[in-house]
Amino acid sequence: MGRGTGDAPLDTSPDRPSTDLRAARKTLVLSGLGFVASAAGFSLVYGIAARDAGLSPIETFAMCTIVLGGASQFAAVGLLAQGVGWPGIVLLTAFLNARHLLYSAAISPWMAKQPRIRRAAMAHVLTDETFGLSVAHFRRIGRFDGPGYWIAAALVCLPWIVGSLVGLLGSGAIPNPAVLGLDIVFPAAMAGLAVGLVSGRRDVAAAVAGAAVAVPVGLAISPSVGVVVGGVVGPLAAFLVPARGLGEPVEGGVVVP
Amino acid sequence: MSIELVGLALLMGAVTYPSRALPLLAPGIERLPPVALAYLRFVGPAVLAALAATNTVLATDEAGHTAVLVGIAWPAVALAVLLVAWRRNLLLGIVAAVVLVALARAVGLA
Numbered sequence: 390m391g392r393g394t395g396d397a398p399l400d401t402s403p404d405r406p407s408t409d410l411r412a413a414r415k416t417l418v419l420s421g422l423g424f425v426a427s428a429a430g431f432s433l434v435y436g437i438a439a440r441d442a443g444l445s446p447i448e449t450f451a452m453c454t455i456v457l458g459g460a461s462q463f464a465a466v467g468l469l470a471q472g473v474g475w476p477g478i479v480l481l482t483a484f485l486n487a488r489h490l491l492y493s494a495a496i497s498p499w500m501a502k503q504p505r506i507r508r509a510a511m512a513h514v515l516t517d518e519t520f521g522l523s524v525a526h527f528r529r530i531g532r533f534d535g536p537g538y539w540i541a542a543a544l545v546c547l548p549w550i551v552g553s554l555v556g557l558l559g560s561g562a563i564p565n566p567a568v569l570g571l572d573i574v575f576p577a578a579m580a581g582l583a584v585g586l587v588s589g590r591r592d593v594a595a596a597v598a599g600a601a602v603a604v605p606v607g608l609a610i611s612p613s614v615g616v617v618v619g620g621v622v623g624p625l626a627a628f629l630v631p632a633r634g635l636g637e638p639v640e641g642g643v644v645v646p
Numbered sequence: 647m648s649i650e651l652v653g654l655a656l657l658m659g660a661v662t663y664p665s666r667a668l669p670l671l672a673p674g675i676e677r678l679p680p681v682a683l684a685y686l687r688f689v690g691p692a693v694l695a696a697l698a699a700t701n702t703v704l705a706t707d708e709a710g711h712t713a714v715l716v717g718i719a720w721p722a723v724a725l726a727v728l729l730v731a732w733r734r735n736l737l738l739g740i741v742a743a744v745v746l747v748a749l750a751r752a753v754g755l756a
Contacts, residue, residue, distance in 0.1 A: 423736065448655065482658040489665040521690075581730040583694035585730060592691045595695075596695035619693065
Protein backbone atom coordinates (compact mmCIF):
# COMPACT_ATOMS: atom_id res chain seq x y z
CA MET A 390 0.00 0.00 0.00
CA GLY A 391 1.37 3.36 -0.97
CA ARG A 392 2.49 5.85 1.63
CA GLY A 393 2.72 9.56 1.24
CA THR A 394 1.14 12.87 2.02
CA GLY A 395 -2.26 12.07 0.59
CA ASP A 396 -2.51 15.73 -0.35
CA ALA A 397 -1.75 15.52 -4.03
CA PRO A 398 -4.43 15.61 -6.72
CA LEU A 399 -5.38 12.26 -8.06
CA ASP A 400 -3.06 11.12 -10.82
CA THR A 401 -4.72 8.74 -13.26
CA SER A 402 -2.17 8.98 -16.03
CA PRO A 403 -1.43 5.57 -17.51
CA ASP A 404 2.29 6.27 -17.75
CA ARG A 405 2.65 6.65 -14.00
CA PRO A 406 5.13 4.12 -12.59
CA SER A 407 3.36 1.18 -11.02
CA THR A 408 4.18 -1.78 -8.86
CA ASP A 409 3.93 -5.29 -10.25
CA LEU A 410 0.40 -5.62 -11.62
CA ARG A 411 0.22 -9.34 -11.06
CA ALA A 412 1.23 -8.99 -7.42
CA ALA A 413 -1.31 -6.20 -6.99
CA ARG A 414 -4.08 -8.35 -8.44
CA LYS A 415 -3.07 -11.17 -6.13
CA THR A 416 -3.40 -8.79 -3.20
CA LEU A 417 -6.78 -7.71 -4.57
CA VAL A 418 -8.03 -11.31 -4.67
CA LEU A 419 -6.72 -12.05 -1.18
CA SER A 420 -8.38 -8.90 0.12
CA GLY A 421 -11.63 -9.97 -1.49
CA LEU A 422 -11.73 -13.46 0.02
CA GLY A 423 -13.36 -12.17 3.18
CA PHE A 424 -16.10 -10.67 1.05
CA VAL A 425 -16.59 -13.98 -0.73
CA ALA A 426 -17.26 -15.72 2.58
CA SER A 427 -19.48 -12.91 3.81
CA ALA A 428 -21.47 -12.59 0.58
CA ALA A 429 -21.90 -16.34 0.37
CA GLY A 430 -23.13 -16.58 3.94
CA PHE A 431 -25.59 -13.71 3.84
CA SER A 432 -26.82 -14.52 0.37
CA LEU A 433 -27.93 -17.89 1.71
CA VAL A 434 -29.95 -16.07 4.34
CA TYR A 435 -31.31 -13.73 1.69
CA GLY A 436 -32.36 -16.69 -0.42
CA ILE A 437 -34.26 -18.16 2.51
CA ALA A 438 -35.92 -14.79 3.20
CA ALA A 439 -36.84 -14.48 -0.47
CA ARG A 440 -38.40 -17.94 -0.45
CA ASP A 441 -40.38 -17.09 2.70
CA ALA A 442 -41.59 -13.90 1.00
CA GLY A 443 -42.80 -15.96 -1.94
CA LEU A 444 -40.20 -15.06 -4.55
CA SER A 445 -39.56 -17.58 -7.31
CA PRO A 446 -36.04 -18.46 -8.49
CA ILE A 447 -36.45 -16.23 -11.54
CA GLU A 448 -37.58 -13.30 -9.38
CA THR A 449 -34.75 -13.87 -6.92
CA PHE A 450 -32.23 -14.05 -9.75
CA ALA A 451 -33.65 -10.84 -11.21
CA MET A 452 -33.33 -9.06 -7.86
CA CYS A 453 -29.73 -10.19 -7.44
CA THR A 454 -28.61 -9.31 -10.96
CA ILE A 455 -30.65 -6.16 -11.64
CA VAL A 456 -30.68 -4.47 -8.22
CA LEU A 457 -27.43 -5.93 -6.87
CA GLY A 458 -27.82 -4.21 -3.52
CA GLY A 459 -27.90 -6.36 -0.40
CA ALA A 460 -29.54 -3.91 2.01
CA SER A 461 -32.25 -2.85 -0.42
CA GLN A 462 -32.93 -6.47 -1.40
CA PHE A 463 -33.30 -7.55 2.23
CA ALA A 464 -35.58 -4.57 2.84
CA ALA A 465 -37.65 -5.41 -0.23
CA VAL A 466 -38.37 -9.01 0.75
CA GLY A 467 -39.21 -7.88 4.27
CA LEU A 468 -41.64 -5.28 2.97
CA LEU A 469 -43.14 -7.71 0.48
CA ALA A 470 -43.79 -10.16 3.32
CA GLN A 471 -45.57 -7.33 5.17
CA GLY A 472 -47.70 -6.56 2.14
CA VAL A 473 -46.15 -3.16 1.39
CA GLY A 474 -46.83 -1.93 -2.16
CA TRP A 475 -44.28 -1.50 -4.92
CA PRO A 476 -44.07 2.32 -4.75
CA GLY A 477 -42.96 2.22 -1.14
CA ILE A 478 -40.36 -0.44 -1.88
CA VAL A 479 -39.00 1.44 -4.89
CA LEU A 480 -38.81 4.67 -2.90
CA LEU A 481 -36.96 2.97 -0.07
CA THR A 482 -34.58 1.37 -2.58
CA ALA A 483 -33.72 4.75 -4.08
CA PHE A 484 -33.09 6.09 -0.61
CA LEU A 485 -30.96 3.15 0.57
CA ASN A 486 -28.84 3.13 -2.58
CA ALA A 487 -28.28 6.88 -2.84
CA ARG A 488 -24.82 6.45 -1.32
CA HIS A 489 -23.66 4.96 -4.61
CA LEU A 490 -23.58 8.50 -5.97
CA LEU A 491 -20.57 9.10 -3.75
CA TYR A 492 -18.81 5.95 -4.94
CA SER A 493 -19.47 6.82 -8.54
CA ALA A 494 -18.17 10.36 -8.13
CA ALA A 495 -15.10 9.22 -6.20
CA ILE A 496 -14.10 6.52 -8.67
CA SER A 497 -14.86 8.54 -11.80
CA PRO A 498 -11.43 10.26 -12.09
CA TRP A 499 -9.81 6.84 -12.34
CA MET A 500 -12.14 5.82 -15.18
CA ALA A 501 -12.24 9.13 -17.03
CA LYS A 502 -10.31 7.82 -20.03
CA GLN A 503 -12.41 4.70 -20.45
CA PRO A 504 -15.02 4.51 -23.22
CA ARG A 505 -18.46 5.63 -22.05
CA ILE A 506 -20.08 2.26 -22.80
CA ARG A 507 -17.49 0.53 -20.63
CA ARG A 508 -18.08 2.99 -17.78
CA ALA A 509 -21.81 2.39 -18.13
CA ALA A 510 -21.30 -1.35 -17.76
CA MET A 511 -18.90 -0.94 -14.85
CA ALA A 512 -21.39 1.28 -13.05
CA HIS A 513 -23.87 -1.56 -12.73
CA VAL A 514 -21.58 -3.57 -10.44
CA LEU A 515 -20.41 -0.60 -8.37
CA THR A 516 -21.27 -1.85 -4.89
CA ASP A 517 -19.83 -0.89 -1.49
CA GLU A 518 -17.31 -3.69 -1.69
CA THR A 519 -16.44 -3.24 -5.37
CA PHE A 520 -15.73 0.41 -4.69
CA GLY A 521 -13.52 -0.23 -1.67
CA LEU A 522 -11.55 -3.08 -3.23
CA SER A 523 -11.03 -1.45 -6.62
CA VAL A 524 -10.05 2.02 -5.38
CA ALA A 525 -7.54 0.46 -3.00
CA HIS A 526 -6.23 -1.56 -5.97
CA PHE A 527 -5.97 1.50 -8.22
CA ARG A 528 -4.12 3.42 -5.54
CA ARG A 529 -1.81 0.48 -5.04
CA ILE A 530 -0.75 0.41 -8.69
CA GLY A 531 -1.17 4.12 -9.32
CA ARG A 532 -3.58 3.81 -12.24
CA PHE A 533 -6.85 2.32 -13.47
CA ASP A 534 -6.99 -1.44 -14.10
CA GLY A 535 -10.06 -2.71 -15.93
CA PRO A 536 -9.52 -6.43 -15.24
CA GLY A 537 -8.82 -5.56 -11.62
CA TYR A 538 -12.16 -3.77 -11.38
CA TRP A 539 -14.01 -6.76 -12.79
CA ILE A 540 -12.14 -9.11 -10.46
CA ALA A 541 -13.28 -7.00 -7.50
CA ALA A 542 -16.85 -6.99 -8.76
CA ALA A 543 -16.86 -10.72 -9.42
CA LEU A 544 -15.54 -11.50 -5.93
CA VAL A 545 -18.56 -9.75 -4.48
CA CYS A 546 -21.36 -10.22 -6.97
CA LEU A 547 -21.00 -13.85 -8.04
CA PRO A 548 -21.14 -15.34 -4.52
CA TRP A 549 -24.13 -13.10 -3.80
CA ILE A 550 -26.06 -14.33 -6.84
CA VAL A 551 -25.15 -18.00 -6.47
CA GLY A 552 -25.65 -18.05 -2.71
CA SER A 553 -29.07 -16.45 -2.99
CA LEU A 554 -30.27 -19.12 -5.37
CA VAL A 555 -28.80 -21.87 -3.19
CA GLY A 556 -30.55 -20.41 -0.16
CA LEU A 557 -33.81 -20.18 -2.07
CA LEU A 558 -33.65 -23.74 -3.34
CA GLY A 559 -31.89 -25.22 -0.31
CA SER A 560 -33.35 -27.30 2.46
CA GLY A 561 -33.36 -24.63 5.13
CA ALA A 562 -30.68 -26.44 7.11
CA ILE A 563 -28.34 -23.53 6.53
CA PRO A 564 -26.52 -22.19 9.60
CA ASN A 565 -26.98 -18.57 10.63
CA PRO A 566 -23.88 -16.66 9.41
CA ALA A 567 -23.93 -14.64 12.63
CA VAL A 568 -23.15 -17.80 14.61
CA LEU A 569 -19.97 -18.15 12.57
CA GLY A 570 -19.09 -14.50 13.14
CA LEU A 571 -19.60 -13.60 9.49
CA ASP A 572 -21.79 -10.63 10.36
CA ILE A 573 -18.63 -8.80 11.43
CA VAL A 574 -17.03 -9.16 7.98
CA PHE A 575 -18.78 -6.16 6.44
CA PRO A 576 -17.95 -3.52 9.08
CA ALA A 577 -14.46 -4.96 9.63
CA ALA A 578 -13.77 -4.98 5.90
CA MET A 579 -15.12 -1.46 5.38
CA ALA A 580 -12.96 -0.20 8.24
CA GLY A 581 -9.96 -2.08 6.88
CA LEU A 582 -10.51 -0.70 3.39
CA ALA A 583 -10.75 2.81 4.81
CA VAL A 584 -7.42 2.25 6.55
CA GLY A 585 -6.01 0.98 3.26
CA LEU A 586 -6.99 4.21 1.54
CA VAL A 587 -5.26 6.33 4.16
CA SER A 588 -1.93 7.65 2.95
CA GLY A 589 -1.67 10.91 4.84
CA ARG A 590 -3.08 13.11 7.59
CA ARG A 591 -5.82 14.50 5.38
CA ASP A 592 -7.10 11.01 4.60
CA VAL A 593 -7.18 10.30 8.33
CA ALA A 594 -9.12 13.49 8.95
CA ALA A 595 -11.64 12.59 6.24
CA ALA A 596 -12.13 9.08 7.62
CA VAL A 597 -12.45 10.14 11.25
CA ALA A 598 -14.83 12.97 10.38
CA GLY A 599 -16.89 10.71 8.14
CA ALA A 600 -17.36 8.21 10.95
CA ALA A 601 -17.90 10.88 13.60
CA VAL A 602 -20.63 12.54 11.55
CA ALA A 603 -22.28 9.34 10.34
CA VAL A 604 -23.03 7.87 13.76
CA PRO A 605 -25.03 10.74 15.33
CA VAL A 606 -26.81 11.49 12.06
CA GLY A 607 -27.54 7.79 11.65
CA LEU A 608 -28.88 7.64 15.18
CA ALA A 609 -31.04 10.72 14.71
CA ILE A 610 -32.39 9.96 11.23
CA SER A 611 -31.28 6.60 9.84
CA PRO A 612 -27.96 4.79 9.25
CA SER A 613 -28.32 5.22 5.48
CA VAL A 614 -28.60 8.98 5.82
CA GLY A 615 -25.69 8.93 8.25
CA VAL A 616 -23.47 7.20 5.69
CA VAL A 617 -24.32 9.71 2.97
CA VAL A 618 -23.85 12.74 5.23
CA GLY A 619 -20.62 11.32 6.64
CA GLY A 620 -19.36 10.65 3.12
CA VAL A 621 -20.16 14.20 2.04
CA VAL A 622 -18.97 16.06 5.14
CA GLY A 623 -15.92 13.92 5.96
CA PRO A 624 -13.84 15.08 2.98
CA LEU A 625 -14.39 18.71 4.00
CA ALA A 626 -12.58 17.99 7.27
CA ALA A 627 -9.54 16.94 5.24
CA PHE A 628 -9.17 20.49 3.98
CA LEU A 629 -8.93 21.76 7.55
CA VAL A 630 -5.65 19.88 7.89
CA PRO A 631 -2.76 21.96 6.51
CA ALA A 632 -1.34 20.53 3.30
CA ARG A 633 2.29 19.62 3.33
CA GLY A 634 4.63 21.22 0.84
CA LEU A 635 4.82 20.00 -2.71
CA GLY A 636 7.68 17.77 -3.65
CA GLU A 637 6.95 15.18 -1.01
CA PRO A 638 6.54 11.59 -2.14
CA VAL A 639 3.05 10.29 -2.69
CA GLU A 640 1.81 6.81 -3.47
CA GLY A 641 4.22 4.57 -5.30
CA GLY A 642 7.12 6.81 -4.41
CA VAL A 643 6.21 9.25 -7.16
CA VAL A 644 7.20 12.83 -6.44
CA VAL A 645 4.67 15.53 -7.19
CA PRO A 646 6.42 18.37 -9.01
CA MET B 647 -43.19 -20.11 -11.89
CA SER B 648 -44.02 -16.51 -10.96
CA ILE B 649 -42.23 -13.70 -12.74
CA GLU B 650 -44.40 -10.84 -11.51
CA LEU B 651 -41.71 -9.47 -9.19
CA VAL B 652 -39.24 -9.20 -12.05
CA GLY B 653 -41.06 -5.95 -12.73
CA LEU B 654 -40.35 -4.78 -9.20
CA ALA B 655 -36.70 -5.73 -9.65
CA LEU B 656 -36.58 -3.65 -12.82
CA LEU B 657 -38.07 -0.65 -11.03
CA MET B 658 -35.64 -1.07 -8.13
CA GLY B 659 -32.80 -1.30 -10.62
CA ALA B 660 -34.09 1.75 -12.45
CA VAL B 661 -33.80 3.89 -9.31
CA THR B 662 -30.47 2.37 -8.29
CA TYR B 663 -28.51 2.51 -11.54
CA PRO B 664 -28.56 6.32 -11.93
CA SER B 665 -26.86 6.79 -8.57
CA ARG B 666 -24.16 4.38 -9.71
CA ALA B 667 -23.76 5.75 -13.21
CA LEU B 668 -24.49 9.46 -13.40
CA PRO B 669 -21.20 10.79 -11.98
CA LEU B 670 -19.27 8.13 -13.89
CA LEU B 671 -20.88 9.13 -17.17
CA ALA B 672 -20.79 12.87 -16.59
CA PRO B 673 -18.64 14.56 -19.23
CA GLY B 674 -15.52 16.46 -18.26
CA ILE B 675 -14.79 14.66 -15.01
CA GLU B 676 -11.09 14.71 -15.92
CA ARG B 677 -11.23 18.50 -16.29
CA LEU B 678 -12.40 19.14 -12.74
CA PRO B 679 -10.29 21.62 -10.76
CA PRO B 680 -7.66 20.09 -8.46
CA VAL B 681 -9.61 20.95 -5.34
CA ALA B 682 -12.62 18.99 -6.63
CA LEU B 683 -10.43 16.01 -7.50
CA ALA B 684 -8.87 16.20 -4.03
CA TYR B 685 -12.35 16.25 -2.50
CA LEU B 686 -13.33 13.15 -4.48
CA ARG B 687 -10.15 11.45 -3.35
CA PHE B 688 -11.15 11.99 0.28
CA VAL B 689 -14.67 10.64 -0.29
CA GLY B 690 -13.31 7.07 -0.28
CA PRO B 691 -11.90 7.01 3.26
CA ALA B 692 -14.80 9.10 4.55
CA VAL B 693 -17.65 7.01 3.18
CA LEU B 694 -16.01 3.67 3.98
CA ALA B 695 -15.33 4.82 7.55
CA ALA B 696 -18.92 6.04 7.79
CA LEU B 697 -20.19 2.66 6.61
CA ALA B 698 -17.95 0.84 9.09
CA ALA B 699 -18.95 3.08 11.98
CA THR B 700 -22.70 2.87 11.41
CA ASN B 701 -22.57 -0.90 10.92
CA THR B 702 -20.50 -1.30 14.09
CA VAL B 703 -22.11 1.16 16.45
CA LEU B 704 -25.74 1.31 15.35
CA ALA B 705 -28.43 -1.35 15.15
CA THR B 706 -31.92 -1.01 13.72
CA ASP B 707 -34.72 -3.26 14.97
CA GLU B 708 -37.59 -4.64 12.93
CA ALA B 709 -39.74 -1.65 13.87
CA GLY B 710 -37.15 0.64 12.32
CA HIS B 711 -35.81 2.09 15.56
CA THR B 712 -32.07 2.75 15.55
CA ALA B 713 -30.02 2.59 18.74
CA VAL B 714 -26.40 2.47 19.81
CA LEU B 715 -25.28 -1.12 20.18
CA VAL B 716 -22.34 -1.84 22.48
CA GLY B 717 -20.98 -5.30 21.87
CA ILE B 718 -18.26 -7.54 20.55
CA ALA B 719 -18.33 -5.73 17.20
CA TRP B 720 -16.47 -2.78 18.69
CA PRO B 721 -13.28 -4.63 19.73
CA ALA B 722 -13.53 -6.87 16.67
CA VAL B 723 -13.52 -3.96 14.24
CA ALA B 724 -10.84 -2.21 16.28
CA LEU B 725 -8.71 -5.35 16.03
CA ALA B 726 -9.23 -5.45 12.27
CA VAL B 727 -8.23 -1.78 11.94
CA LEU B 728 -5.08 -2.28 13.98
CA LEU B 729 -4.03 -5.37 12.05
CA VAL B 730 -4.68 -3.78 8.66
CA ALA B 731 -2.76 -0.65 9.69
CA TRP B 732 0.11 -2.74 11.02
CA ARG B 733 0.38 -5.54 8.45
CA ARG B 734 -1.36 -3.85 5.47
CA ASN B 735 -3.31 -7.09 5.03
CA LEU B 736 -7.11 -6.81 4.80
CA LEU B 737 -7.80 -10.53 4.87
CA LEU B 738 -5.80 -10.92 8.07
CA GLY B 739 -7.84 -8.19 9.73
CA ILE B 740 -11.15 -9.70 8.62
CA VAL B 741 -10.21 -13.22 9.72
CA ALA B 742 -9.06 -11.97 13.12
CA ALA B 743 -12.33 -10.09 13.62
CA VAL B 744 -14.41 -13.12 12.62
CA VAL B 745 -12.46 -15.43 14.92
CA LEU B 746 -12.81 -13.02 17.84
CA VAL B 747 -16.58 -12.71 17.35
CA ALA B 748 -17.10 -16.44 16.81
CA LEU B 749 -15.05 -17.30 19.91
CA ALA B 750 -16.84 -14.71 22.03
CA ARG B 751 -20.21 -16.08 20.98
CA ALA B 752 -19.09 -19.68 21.46
CA VAL B 753 -18.14 -19.02 25.08
CA GLY B 754 -21.20 -16.88 25.75
CA LEU B 755 -19.45 -13.51 25.97
CA ALA B 756 -21.45 -11.98 23.14
